[in-house]
Amino acid sequence: MLEFKQSDYDEIRRHGEETYPHECCGVLLGTMSEDGDHRIVSTTVRCQNTRDDRPQDRFYIDPRDLVRIQRQGREQGLDIVGFYHSHPDCPAQWSKTDFAEAHWIGCSYVITRVDKAKSADTNSFWLRGADEEDKRFEDEPITFVAVAQQGGVPAPAQAAVPQAEVPKK
Amino acid sequence: MKVLIPTPLRQYADKKDAVDVPGATVGEALKNLTTSHPDLKKHLYNEDGKLRAFVNVYLNDEDIRYMEKENTPVAQSDTLSIVPSIAGG
Numbered sequence: 001m002l003e004f005k006q007s008d009y010d011e012i013r014r015h016g017e018e019t020y021p022h023e024c025c026g027v028l029l030g031t032m033s034e035d036g037d038h039r040i041v042s043t044t045v046r047c048q049n050t051r052d053d054r055p056q057d058r059f060y061i062d063p064r065d066l067v068r069i070q071r072q073g074r075e076q077g078l079d080i081v082g083f084y085h086s087h088p089d090c091p092a093q094w095s096k097t098d099f100a101e102a103h104w105i106g107c108s109y110v111i112t113r114v115d116k117a118k119s120a121d122t123n124s125f126w127l128r129g130a131d132e133e134d135k136r137f138e139d140e141p142i143t144f145v146a147v148a149q150q151g152g153v154p155a156p157a158q159a160a161v162p163q164a165e166v167p168k169k
Numbered sequence: 170m171k172v173l174i175p176t177p178l179r180q181y182a183d184k185k186d187a188v189d190v191p192g193a194t195v196g197e198a199l200k201n202l203t204t205s206h207p208d209l210k211k212h213l214y215n216e217d218g219k220l221r222a223f224v225n226v227y228l229n230d231e232d233i234r235y236m237e238k239e240n241t242p243v244a245q246s247d248t249l250s251i252v253p254s255i256a257g258g
Contacts (some may be wrong), residue, residue: 025255058258059257060255063232064227066225066252066255067225067250071173080176100258101258103255104253130213132212
């Protein structure tokens with residue numbers, strides 16, 4: 001299961017709209033449960049799609065960016081728990097290329113379909129398996145962390161948020 | 170030197186996010202890493218004993234492919250990052 005704040009979820013979908021008709025891509029930083037079944041996204045990091053030859057249907061994240069993000073995450077007590085990218089005018093399902101290029105076993109791969117510069121459905125796939133030869137994608141549910149609602153009507157998680165940080169209408 | 174272990178490989182490194190290893194070169198450091206944590210070996214190297222194509226190894230902020238690869242000299246204060254690639258379509 002992959003858990004987002006609504007604002008982070010909206011952000012990755014917005015990223016896909018901004019880069020349309022090209023694919024966007026980025027990293028999900030957060031924490032994993034001890035058994036690895038549950039990933040909680042704390043923040044998202046936009047990356048540059050460096051596939052300049054065919055950015056409309058391919059993406060590649062510069063490993064140098066990953067090194068930097070991994071290091072920054074570590075300093076904040078966060079791990080890379082997944083990645084996201086968009087499929088311009090194509091289904092929010094993993095492709096053969098996505099599978100062949102997926103190597104972060106245990107992490108989530110989130111895909112958003114973007115139709116004519118508007119985000120449509122978003123799905124997440126959990127890469128599982130013992131190794132490269134055994135890996136597989138499994139559909140996984142996306143859930144949302146309860147946060148303060150604008151206008152001062154608190155959701156359940158609101159109790160932990162100091163009053164001064166509650167957004168005013 | 171410190172070797173940063175990416176999320177998917179930590180289960181083979183006693184769940185550590187970093188491991189301190191001795192070594193004068195990148196190759197020695199990686200060999201010592203896989204000696205102390207043998208389950209890591211097949212995830213980093215192919216059957217020919219070469220680093221898998223999708224495994225990027227960075228010495229501080231530099232890709233070792235553009236240095237002296239596994240012969241690149243290292244200092245104990247350096248950090249080695251293992252970063253599997255991210256791509257798709």
